[in-house]
Amino acid sequence: MAEIKKVATFYRVSTKAQLEGNDIPMQRRACQEFVDKQGWTLVKEYTEKGVSGYKTSVEDRDEIQRAKYDAENGLYDVLLYFMFDRLGRKIYETSLLLKWFSTKGIEVWSVKEGEQQFQTEGDDAANFLRFWQSNHESKKTSIRIDEKHVQMAQDGLYRGGTAPFGYCLVKSGVINKKGKELMKLAINEDQAVIVRQMFAFVKEEGYGSNRIAKYLL
Structure with missing residues (x-):
């Protein structure tokens, strides 16, 4: 009988709006359903609330460091995300982090993208391109938000807080x-x-x- 794999799941939201919404429960439900479908067992959940995967370095993210510590101590066999951009959006740093888990014998999976492979140079290239695209989308989102705020100011709409004196x-x-x-x-x-x-x-x-x-x- 095959040994049942032990799984750790990782959830992240980068903004207050996502935190106040239903994003983390959505990620958790999708991951738990995926674990059940695979016949695995869930042993650990890591949750990052309001942490930017684009602006915040891996070294400054406590949950990532906990996940790395637990991986080195054999707590789990599989690290599962809803999508790989939940791990981070920094091109080089995030792709190297995924490979680090692989070198520790941890399988890295995404509910939406399947298992991340690290067997060939083609795997490394595909991994790099995924996070390049994620990083690009993050920058475009930032530009759209900035432009929206400019337009709101031009239209005389207030973005929140107390009105200035006068x-x-x-x-x-x-x-x-x-x-x-x-x-x-x-x-x-x-x-x-x-x-x-x-x-x-x-x-x-x-x-x-x-x-x-x-x-x-």
């Missing part, structure tokens, strides 16, 4: 994807008198910040 928040009539109405900035006329006076002090009198602050006390 302004107040009013309803914009724009509904976001979560069904919540966005706010926009409007001038608070009572506070605007003070703001305009501060600008006048700088422009016409040459006041510095300390002198303006003393005047306003």
